[in-house]
Amino acid sequence: MVLEHAILVSLLEKPGSGYELARRFERSIGYFWTATHQQIYRVLKRMEGDGWIDAHEVAQQARPDKKEYSVTALGRSALSGWLHEPIAPESVRHELAVKIRGAAFDDPAALIREVERYRQEHADRLARYLAGERRDFTGPEAPAPPDAGQELQHVVLRGGIAYERMTLAWLDDVLDTLHRLGPQG
Amino acid sequence: MVLEHAILVSLLEKPGSGYELARRFERSIGYFWTATHQQIYRVLKRMEGDGWIDAHEVAQQARPDKKEYSVTALGRSALSGWLHEPIAPESVRHELAVKIRGAAFDDPAALIREVERYRQEHADRLARYLAGERRDFTGPEAPAPPDAGQELQHVVLRGGIAYERMTLAWLDDVLDTLHRLGPQG
DNA sequence: TGCATCATGTAATCAGTTACATGATTTT
DNA sequence: AAAATCATGTAACTGATTACATGATGCA
Numbered sequence: 001m002v003l004e005h006a007i008l009v010s011l012l013e014k015p016g017s018g019y020e021l022a023r024r025f026e027r028s029i030g031y032f033w034t035a036t037h038q039q040i041y042r043v044l045k046r047m048e049g050d051g052w053i054d055a056h057e058v059a060q061q062a063r064p065d066k067k068e069y070s071v072t073a074l075g076r077s078a079l080s081g082w083l084h085e086p087i088a089p090e091s092v093r094h095e096l097a098v099k100i101r102g103a104a105f106d107d108p109a110a111l112i113r114e115v116e117r118y119r120q121e122h123a124d125r126l127a128r129y130l131a132g133e134r135r136d137f138t139g140p141e142a143p144a145p146p147d148a149g150q151e152l153q154h155v156v157l158r159g160g161i162a163y164e165r166m167t168l169a170w171l172d173d174v175l176d177t178l179h180r181l182g183p184q185g
Numbered sequence: 186m187v188l189e190h191a192i193l194v195s196l197l198e199k200p201g202s203g204y205e206l207a208r209r210f211e212r213s214i215g216y217f218w219t220a221t222h223q224q225i226y227r228v229l230k231r232m233e234g235d236g237w238i239d240a241h242e243v244a245q246q247a248r249p250d251k252k253e254y255s256v257t258a259l260g261r262s263a264l265s266g267w268l269h270e271p272i273a274p275e276s277v278r279h280e281l282a283v284k285i286r287g288a289a290f291d292d293p294a295a296l297i298r299e300v301e302r303y304r305q306e307h308a309d310r311l312a313r314y315l316a317g318e319r320r321d322f323t324g325p326e327a328p329a330p331p332d333a334g335q336e337l338q339h340v341v342l343r344g345g346i347a348y349e350r351m352t353l354a355w356l357d358d359v360l361d362t363l364h365r366l367g368p369q370g
Numbered sequence: 371t372g373c374a375t376c377a378t379g380t381a382a383t384c385a386g387t388t389a390c391a392t393g394a395t396t397t398t
Numbered sequence: 399a400a401a402a403t404c405a406t407g408t409a410a411c412t413g414a415t416t417a418c419a420t421g422a423t424g425c426a
Contacts, residue, residue, distance in 0.1 A: 001413075002280050009287045019377050032282035039414060041379060064377045064422055076290065083291050087281055087303050091386090095187050096272055097217035097341045102194045104334035105261065106268050118272050148366050149289035155362040156282045159355045166351040170344045177340040181333050186385075204405050224386060226407060249394055249405045276414090 003043055004052070006033045008071055008079045011053060013149070015070035018044050031129070031160045044069060052078055100174065108181045115178065119171040126164035133157055188228055189237070191218045193256055193264045196238060198334075200255035203229050216314070216345045229254060237263055285359065294367045297360065304356040311349035318342055 010021060010029050021044075022037035024030070035043075047053045052075030055067040071079075096118065103111050136142060137154045146154065195206060195214050206229075207222035209215070220228075232238045237260030240252040256264075281303065288296050321327060322339045331339065 002283055006283045012290050032277055032279040034276040079287055080291050083284055083287050087299060091219040092217055094217040098187055098191045098194060099268055100337050100341050102264055102268050104337050105197050106265050108333060114272060148293060151362055151366060152285050152289050155359055156285050158358060162351050162355050166347050170347050173343060174340055177336055181336060
């Protein structure tokens with residue numbers, strides 16, 4: 001399971017509670033793997049049972065206590081083993097593409113507004129990625145020279161940026177195509 | 186569920202059996218939605234029960250009989266309703282990115298060979314997409330002028346091509362980064 | 371007083387994968 | 399004779415989502 005290993009990576013970068021992990025999955029880690037808090041808590045239980053991580057209670061001032069997890073030697077070697085396994089071929093899942101082909105049996109022009117909304121979501125995501133890149137890697141606050149971990153985080157983020165730029169360009173192509181097929185096309 | 190609607194689109198493009206659908210999901214439709222035959226047969230049963238499709242037995246010479254499915258009026262309107270729903274935000278799932286960030290806690294150079302193998306898979310996929318594009322849209326055999334359905338199929342395929350090109354460029358960036366972090370980096 | 375944030379969970383359901391199973395025909 | 403292709407399924411399991419649930423503190 002990939003999620004377990006994504007959690008190991010996140011906890012190695014910095015130990016934290018289930019709640020904190022859930023928030024990291026809304027940003028940072030969430031740029032390339034998503035998970036909800038329900039799923040995270042369940043998997044943390046299993047990982048603790050397997051001895052990959054251990055928890056210790058942390059009392060906090062003016063906040064509920066939390067369980068802070070950190071990776072054990074066993075967890076570290078489980079991650080290492082997984083890293084050496086071949087990468088599973090990705091299964092393609094692109095809902096919008098299904099809708100575009102479906103539009104041939106409906107009104108293509110009706111999709112335009114929805115594609116525009118969808119495009120805006122990706123434009124926002126790109127803006128967030130670029131802001132993160134400036135903050136952590138290319139801005140004046142960024143550490144120079146970066147260490148290996150930072151180089152790797154940066155190349156992953158560059159992948160996200162490249163993906164969003166490609167998506168925006170393609171959505172423009174889609175909108176152009178839908179317009180050409182429109183009422184007077 | 187997206188799969189049901191992907192099946193409706195495929196059956197509207199051309200009626201067929203579960204087996205034939207499974208093969209279309211290895212190419213064409215499979216460029217943007219994957220499914221195995223087990224899943225397809227299960228969903229076809231449900232769709233038939235819901236009255237979205239109906240089957241009729243087709244006797245074949247020198248082959249087992251098959252059940253050919255086609256979309257009913259009810260199925261068509263179910264597809265139409267789904268097309269007008271907002272597009273669900275995609276959940277990002279990128280296993281390689283998890284491994285790249287994990288490599289900070291292992292040997293980054295050990296990933297190089299695996300990334301190269303993975304890159305080759307994407308190069309092959311791009312070659313297949315481009316061959317399909319020449320065959321169906323840009324080659325001398327392609328219909329001119331294309332109808333709306335073909336325009337929509339083409340823009341989806343262009344999306345696949347753009348995705349693969351972006352991925353190859355990013356993987357080159359990844360390999361470059363891993364090399365720079367290597368033994369004498 | 372009510373809403374947002376912090377913090378952790380259970381239960382039910384749905385979607386997708388993997389393993390197993392059968393049997394005909396056609397090609398090597 | 400064996401392997402590949404055509405054709406259709408069942409069963410078990412895993413992974414992920416959705417709905418529901420609780421309770422504290424801090425701020426407007």
